[in-house]
Amino acid sequence: MPLALAAFGRRALLVTGGRSFLVSPHWQRLQQGLDRQGIEWEQLGIAGEPGPEQVDRAVARFADASIEMVVGIGGGSALDAAKAIAALLPTGRSVLDHLEGVGPQLPYEGPALPFIAVPTTAGTGSEMTRNAVLTRPGSDGFKKSFRDERLLARLALVDPQLLHSCPPRVMLGNALDALTQLLESYVATRASAFTDALAESGLRAFAAGFRADPQRPVGDYSCLAYASMLSGICLAQAGLGSVHGMASPLGAWFPIPHGLACGTLLAEATRVNVQALRERNPESPALAKYARVAGWLGDDGCSDADALVTLLSEWTGRCNLPRLASFGMVEADIERVAAASGGSSMKTNPVVLTLDEIATVLHRRL
Template sequence: MPRMILNETSYFGAGCRSELVTEVKNRGFDKALIVTDAVLVKSGVVEKVTKLLDEAGLAYEIFDKVMPNPTIAVVKEGIETFKKAGADYLIAIGGGSPQDTSKAIGIVINNPEFDDIRSLEGVAPTKKPCVPIIALATTAGTAAEVTINYVITDTEKRRKFVCVDPHDIPIVAIIDSELMASMPTSLKAATGMDALTHAIEGYITLGAWELTDALHLKAIEIIAKSLRASCAGKPEGVEGMALGQYVAGMGFSNVGLGLVHGMAHPLGAFYDTPHGVANAILLPSLMAYNAEFTGEKYRDIAVAMGVKGVEAMALEEARKAAVDAVQQLSIDVKIPTKLTEVGARAEDIEALAEAAMADVCTGGNPRPAKLEDVKDLYRALM
């Protein structure tokens, strides 16, 4: 049965981080643990938030040990830091990694029986909502601030595992494009293609339905219009990407994804490949692989991507037009085209494919995937 789980409250627009103080006071919170990374602290992005807390006399401590592809060890350290700080809520400042780390911390604090972290994989039977999280996004891609998903890296086993839990969604999301404006161009490109992958996979996943279809098509349209401009440093592009990635998150969080994410997660675990880059390299090939199992949906994607004359095309031509439009966008924002460019090795294909087949996202793929298919897909992109 379809369902929709979203934040209690979300704010949008340049400067909307000012609403943080109102939310904290109205909810009666006492002390925050801010979960972020050292780069955002050093660059001054975190200060744009802490300044508001300081001016309002609100207490907080900062945990800035998060790194890309956050690990079990970092989550455990964050849990101990939260306890020692005497905090009663979390403020997540960052992209997917700080957001995911916050979710894992918040879940375990209120559900300590999962303190091994690995047992959170999949749909864990947690009983209590996580510690309240107020999420401030600094990248336009992951949409982690609006999803019920998070991803943790198990370095010991060289794998990433996906956790899906309605109890982990932040109660408040703040989508302030001013916090995203200082992203390096390469990060804007990678996170933007991550957002596009969310929208496209969410649109064709087996769980898709009318409401999420509407969200995903609109997200594709916004992203296709905004990503190039965002990478060029234009404020309207950054603002558009801030909205587009959130709209995609509203959809895919509630219906799942597919094989692109299933194959991207092992690349992050094996080589620390940025998630958006992995998705972007894989997306066109996986779209071609899935095409015959998507009905008319690629025609809709091509229209949303801005391709002209799609309505008059034969179905096969329209499908190719959708794939080509996605490929061209990826090229225009300078995403690598081969997995070897991000360190992937042919001798790892067997292990990568086995990990992809075990990934929770793979089950939503419209075309049933076989192990040999996945090997061939990796091999073709080496």
């Protein structure tokens, strides 16, 4: 990696996760490699999901540090923070100026510093997307994107060896996020032959690499790294669906990790989608796609949309995925969360869901 970074300059900001990478042997090897290449560096740790204030503080802190590149090393949180910091260091603006649905929503004019993505988990696909997701937690909080083509990574270094330091519970949540992104983009209204081919390849790789076991969720790290990378490409091109629509307010208002939010909702959201499609649009190609996914993910060769729902429900149980109530959500919150689930992800769901249908998913997982 240090040799590849040398092409971008001699002053790097390394944005890492909270701890896992820093206590792994990879961290010491990286420092030694940077020294050999004559690259000076600063390091910033991101613990938990990044917020706009955290990004703004980083921009102010390193404004005069002559940073020439920003390297994100970690999960989606570290990569998203690094993207936003790389975009704003040259301009000095607050990220709140550009967040979708927040503040003045000014157009981003750039330029951005080179952003290099080094994922150490397999789930978000952030190394392949053009948006940085930022969260302000709390009852009046939000989870919103800073989005622009110039936020794309100049270089993505996807090394399955880096995934071995990821704790099993984190790996499980990230894997379920990748699965959700692949499935939702495959059936999304903006799906194309291009994204369909990539999503199929990613879903088959996921099936080969995933174990529905919370203690050992990975059978093949290379397969999951590949599936995650493709999920990022697919979501950027085709969009997502109802699970991510609901996960946005849930992640802002309750302390639920994004991957686990996706995982715990996926089976019931798929069930409601299938039922709504059969009732209102039985000729939808999404129904045939759900059936094909069942054949790719299952080991019984059954290709049927109901079989997919059954398989996802079985995985939900075998993985001991938490219910929403375990994060403080109560019955009275359902209406508010359902009403706030109509963001950009919901717009590409294969069927327009009613508020009652969204509430049904939430209630079943409460």
